[in-house]
Amino acid sequence: MDVTDSSWKGNVGLVTTLLEELNPKPGSAALCGPPMMINAVAADLEDRGFQDPDIFISLERHMKCGMGTCEHCTLGPYHVCQEGPIFSYDKVKGIL
Ligand code: FES
Known part of the structure; x- marks a missing residue:
């Protein structure tokens, strides 16, 4: 089933x-996507009072080998496969 299926609710x-x-309301949030x-x-969450350390971002989409050898996952100062793939937003804000 997908969103084009008429039974999608x-x-x-x-x-x-x-x-x-x-x-x-402000609290914790988990995000994934582009x-x-x-x-x-x-x-939007910041505007609603969420704090950047409480917003968690999944960045596994940057990964390829997942073992720290291919460098495909380098994002700013991080190797996503070694130091993530979950980061708080304050760590990756401005480098996504
Ligand atoms: S996914 Fe290859 S080094 Fe991280």
């Missing part, structure tokens, strides 16, 4: 639009 659309509907979406959602 889940949300469809931009995550930031869904955030407007959900109006989450950098543009992560940055947009993180900015």
Whole structure:
């Protein structure tokens, strides 16, 4: 089943639009997806009072070998496969 299936009852659309509907209160959040979406959602969460250390980002999409040998996962000062793949937003803000 996918979102084009007429029996789909889940949300469809931009995550930031869904955030407007959900109006989450400050706390912890876990994000995954493309950098543009992560940055947009993180900015929205910041505006809602979430703190960057409480926003967790999954960056496994940068990984290839997963063993620290291919350098494919280098992101700023980090090797995602060795030091992640989960990072708090304060660690990766501006380098996604
Ligand atoms: S995925 Fe190859 S070095 Fe990290």
